[in-house]
Amino acid sequence: MHEVALCNSLVGLIQDQQRQRGFRRVNRVIVEVGVLGHVDPHALDFAFDVESKDSPAEGAVLEIREIEGRAWCMDCSNLVTILKRGDPCPGCGGFAMIVEQGDELRLKELEVI
Ligand SMILES: [Zn+2]
Numbered sequence: 001m002h003e004v005a006l007c008n009s010l011v012g013l014i015q016d017q018q019r020q021r022g023f024r025r026v027n028r029v030i031v032e033v034g035v036l037g038h039v040d041p042h043a044l045d046f047a048f049d050v051e052s053k054d055s056p057a058e059g060a061v062l063e064i065r066e067i068e069g070r071a072w073c074m075d076c077s078n079l080v081t082i083l084k085r086g087d088p089c090p091g092c093g094g095f096a097m098i099v100e101q102g103d104e105l106r107l108k109e110l111e112v113i
Contacts, residue, residue, distance in 0.1 A: 002038075002039075003039060003040065003043040003044045003046075003047040004047045004050070004051065006039065006044065006047070006105050007044065007047040007048045007050070007051040007052070008051050010029070010031065010048070010051070010105070010107060011048075011051050011052050011055050011057055013107050014026060014029065014052075014055065014056060014057045014107070014110065015055060015056065017110060018056045021112070023056070023110075023112035023113060024056065024112070024113050025056050025057075025058075025060075025112065025113045026056050026057040026060040026110055026111065026112050026113075027060055027061065027111040027112065027113060028060055028061045028062075028063060028109075028110075028111035029048075029057060029060050029061070029062050029063065029107070029109075029110060029111075030063045030065065030107075030108040030109040030110075030111075031062065031063070031064055031065070031105055031106060031107055031108055032065050032066075032067050032104075032105070032106045032108050033064055033065070033066055033067065033104075033105050033106075034066075034067050034068075034069060034101060034102035034103045034104045034105070035066050035067070035068060035069050035083065035084070035102055036069040036082070036084060036085045036099060036102035036103040037102070037103040037104065037105060039105065041064045041066075044062070044064060045062055045064070048062045065108065067101065067102060068081050068101075068102060069081065069082045069083065069084070069085070069099065069101065069102030069103070070082070070099075070100045070101040070102055071089075071097040071098060071099045071100055071102075072097065072098045072100055073089040073091060073092065073094055073096065073097055074094070074096035074097070074098065075089060075092050075094030075096050076089060076091050076092040076094065078091050079100065080097075082097065082099075082102070085099065085103070
């Protein structure tokens, strides 16, 4: 389950932020998750609860915002929106796609005390 690994590095990032900014606790964590990354929001939520134990983010609310997948089509030279990896270009039906966005997990915002 790669959600556990993702949350592990997310908690690491939060601890880095705590060292830099000196807050006590985290109320809410807002992350952006690309729809192409095969991340299950429920599994992510669960993994976050487990991984954040004994960290400043323990008990914090995890808010997950999905961001769409975007890819560059080399056949028609357009930036297009795709729903999953391996989808053809909605414009020309080609498969020469380079994914530009949508498989990342990004820490967007921390609400801290
Ligand atoms: Zn195309």
